[in-house]
Amino acid sequence: MHEVRERILARADEIAAEAEANDELGRLTDTTAEVLRSSGVIRMLQPVEHGGYEADPVEFFRTVRDIGVRSASAGWVAGVVGVHAFEIAQMDALVQKEIWSEDPDTWIASPYAPIGRAVPVEGGYQFSGRWPFSSGTDHCQWIVLGGMIVGDDGKPLPNGVRHFVLPRSDYEIQHDSWDVVGLRGTGSKDVLIEGAFVPAHRVLDPVAMEDGGLADQVGRGDSPLYRMPFHPMFTAGITTATVAMAQGALAAFVDAMRGRVTARGVKTANDPHQLAVLGRAIADIEASEVQLFADIERMWEQAQRGERFTPEQRLLVRRNQVRITRRAIDAVDELFLHAGGAVLRRGNPMQRFWRDIRAAANHASNVADPIYQAYGLNMFDKPTPPSVLY
Incomplete structure (x- = not known):
């Protein structure tokens, strides 16, 4: 396990405790930002010479997941802001110096x-x-x-x-x-x-980053991290944060089930219907996570071999990503519908995860139909709209 991920897990309770305050403030609290900053998560994809880790991207996204399970907003910011260092590392050396020379923790x-x-x-x-x-x-x-x-x-x-x-x-x-x-x-x-x-x-x-070939042009060809394709990397941050919200909602549902009794006097932990809903949700959310990290691991192995990424390979990852998020969102919707009236209270963590994942569904990276259509066109050797690849 990467040292950054260990630090995040060590302060997981602090991240969770600030989730409601983040919402009230309308941004990450200074405490949440300090936890992320001091952990180094935003520097995981940053070049070593600028104070970063040049970490395995699988470890980066798993760390984003661990944050988002506790606080959806913190996971979202970690995933989005954390990927920006990956892009800056492939830009002119002067830009990198301007941003990081005085403070490697610049976001x-x-x-x-x-x-x-x-x-x-x-x-x-x-x-x-x-x-x-x-x-x-x-x-x-x-x-x-x-x-x-x-x-x-x-x-x-x-x-x-x-x-x-x-x-x-x-x-x-x-x-x-x-x-x-x-x-x-x-x-x-x-x-x-x-x-x-x-x-x-x-x-x-940005097109220059899409197949992983820009790394050679800017002198980073010896680092497989910067051979990763940009678009699937950025959208993986959104997908990971979305799946993390589903995991957070699932945990909140399970906690509520332990002591909840329905209006009919049945303990939900003994209710066959509730248990069936829970089983389906767990299977779908876990399937989403397995597919998410399998794709990242496959891309990482390809980058380590120094191979470029074809449009077909990038499109496959994007097809999977939008399906991953749809599966996770649907699972949370079903859990929310069976969580009882108490879930509507603002102090209930599940309503926050439900609102957050519903907001995540509206992000352009999670809009599925254009990706599915492009994948179908590609299957039949028809031109793929450039907008889904860049």
């Missing part, structure tokens, strides 16, 4: 939706936009944002999607933008940029 936010518009200027781009859903952003000092390069007419250029990296001084967090019913503690607020200059060395074409 990096996102989102990647190509909302921004970048006007080419001497030495870089003039960049503007407003992005929703910047998870964990209050605790981050840098950000990676999706945008499109535009021509003289202001229209996006073909193949002009890029990732732009900016320091905290160049963007504003819209603190009144996060009022939601689920994943409240993630603090996934809007960020605003009005005409910030982004030098060219802080701009990356």
